[in-house]
Every structure is written in C-alpha cells, then in structure tokens.
Amino acid sequence: EAYASGNLQRSFHLLEAMENRGSHEWYLLQGKISLQLQRWAEAAAHLHKAEEAFPDGCFPLLETCYRELGDFQKAYEYACKQRK
Numbered sequence: 001e002a003y004a005s006g007n008l009q010r011s012f013h014l015l016e017a018m019e020n021r022g023s024h025e026w027y028l029l030q031g032k033i034s035l036q037l038q039r040w041a042e043a044a045a046h047l048h049k050a051e052e053a054f055p056d057g058c059f060p061l062l063e064t065c066y067r068e069l070g071d072f073q074k075a076y077e078y079a080c081k082q083r084k
Contacts, residue, residue, distance in 0.1 A: 024053035035061055040068045055081070 031046035044065040051058035063078035 024050045028054050028057060031058070031061060035065060038068070040065045044069070 027046045027050035031043045031050060034040075034043035034046055044062060047058045047062050047065065051062065059078050059082045063075050063082070066072070066074035066078060
C-alpha cells in the first residue's frame with residue numbers, strides 16, 4: 001500500500017523491517033524503490049539478486065542504474081540483454 005501510494009521512504013523502511021527478506025520479489029521491490037530514491041548502487045545490488053527470476057523486469061532497471069553510475073559498458077550490456 002505504501003509503495004502504491006508513492007510513499008517511497010515508508011515503503012523502503014517497511015521492506016527493511018520485514019522478517020521474510022530475501023525472496024526474489026523482495027529484492028525486485030527493494031531495487032525499484034532504491035532506484036526511485038536514486039540510490040543507484042544499492043538498486044543494482046538488489047536487482048542483481050532478482051534478475052534470474054525477473055529478467056524482463058530487471059534488465060531495463062539495471063541499464064538505468066549503470067548509466068547513472070557512469071558504467072556505460074554495463075549499461076550497454078543490459079540494453080543488449082533486453083533485445084534478446
């Protein structure tokens with residue numbers, strides 16, 4: 001509910017407080033929130049843990065993270081993965 005309403009800080013803290021941390025879904029949501037908060041490296045770390053289960057959801061977000069971090073080689077790699 002906090003995420004859907006756009007309350008990113010609250011969403012972030014609620015996810016951090018969860019006991020069932022570590023699922024692919026948790027990492028994907030945490031990555032999306034971190035990305036929106038412009039925590040690029042943190043977002044990339046979370047998204048990497050979810051990309052096997054959710055490649056279509058993670059690849060464009062990882063491209064954005066790496067572009068913002070200035071790692072254009074990695075950004076290009078994730079752009080190419082989206083075309084496959």
